Amino acid sequence: MRIDIISIFPPLLAGVFEHSIIKRVRDRGIVDIQVHDLRDYTTDRHRTVDDYPYGGGAGMVMKPEPWFRAVESLRMQGSAGRAILLTPQGQQLNQRVVQRLASEDRLIILCGRYEGVDERVAERLVDEEISIGDYVLSGGEPAAVVLVDAIVRLQPGALGSSESIVEETFMEGLLEYPQYTRPPEFRGWRVPDILLSGDHGAVDEWRRQRQIERTRERRPDLWAKLSNSDDDVIETTT
Numbered sequence: 001m002r003i004d005i006i007s008i009f010p011p012l013l014a015g016v017f018e019h020s021i022i023k024r025v026r027d028r029g030i031v032d033i034q035v036h037d038l039r040d041y042t043t044d045r046h047r048t049v050d051d052y053p054y055g056g057g058a059g060m061v062m063k064p065e066p067w068f069r070a071v072e073s074l075r076m077q078g079s080a081g082r083a084i085l086l087t088p089q090g091q092q093l094n095q096r097v098v099q100r101l102a103s104e105d106r107l108i109i110l111c112g113r114y115e116g117v118d119e120r121v122a123e124r125l126v127d128e129e130i131s132i133g134d135y136v137l138s139g140g141e142p143a144a145v146v147l148v149d150a151i152v153r154l155q156p157g158a159l160g161s162s163e164s165i166v167e168e169t170f171m172e173g174l175l176e177y178p179q180y181t182r183p184p185e186f187r188g189w190r191v192p193d194i195l196l197s198g199d200h201g202a203v204d205e206w207r208r209q210r211q212i213e214r215t216r217e218r219r220p221d222l223w224a225k226l227s228n229s230d231d232d233v234i235e236t237t238t
């Protein structure tokens with residue numbers, strides 16, 4: 001998979017993809033991540049990327065021309081890919097969206113700044129707009145890191161066998177069960193006895209119950225979705 005990211009702050013993105021799973025996946029050639037400076041696609045002496053908003057108001061708006069030049073020029077190398085504008089106005093990211101994007105052969109990610117991007121970019125250039133949640137970031141760069149991380153770890157061969165993605169949070173709509181490691185007692189706080197019992201059936205049952213309990217308490221929204229689905233997670237518990 002190839003991922004191009006266009007930003008006015010490439011240094012914000014440069015180092016983050018050089019560690020951990022993302023680094024391993026890049027080194028193995030599973031994904032090719034390239035960061036581009038939007039200003040390289042301007043044509044004026046000052047490398048201008050923004051201008052005053054028509055109709056007035058505070059803040060600046062990102063001009064359309066550099067975005068169109070950047071995306072159109074990147075599209076001349078390789079497949080068209082799917083262009084995504086990161087903006088608080090977008091569809092909210094979730095694991096289903098991540099899975100869908102993870103199966104594309106190429107993504108071109110546009111990091112907007114919070115004050116806004118000329119609407120013609122959203123309407124005429126990109127394929128979709130994505131937000132990572134209901135809070136305000138000063139620019140799309142941190143959102144690009146989130147999106148790329150979530151996508152890259154789903155690439156075939158990205159995770160070692162010990163990092164299986166099959167029984168993961170949100171995949172089946174339940175939160176994870178609590179995890180413990182050694183020591184069995186720390187400052188007087190003991191690991192639940194059942195986890196030390198060696199009874200795998202009892203451990204599985206205990207973990208399932210903790211998943212259900214947590215999801216009900218912490219994420220009633222997720223729990224309601226499950227209760228309305230025909231999944232059998234609930235049937236054994238209610």
Ligand code: 6GU
Nearest residue numbers: 086087132133137139143
């Ligand atoms: Cl994608 N961009 C900005 N600027 N703020 C956000 C966001 C994106 N997602 C949540 N907040």
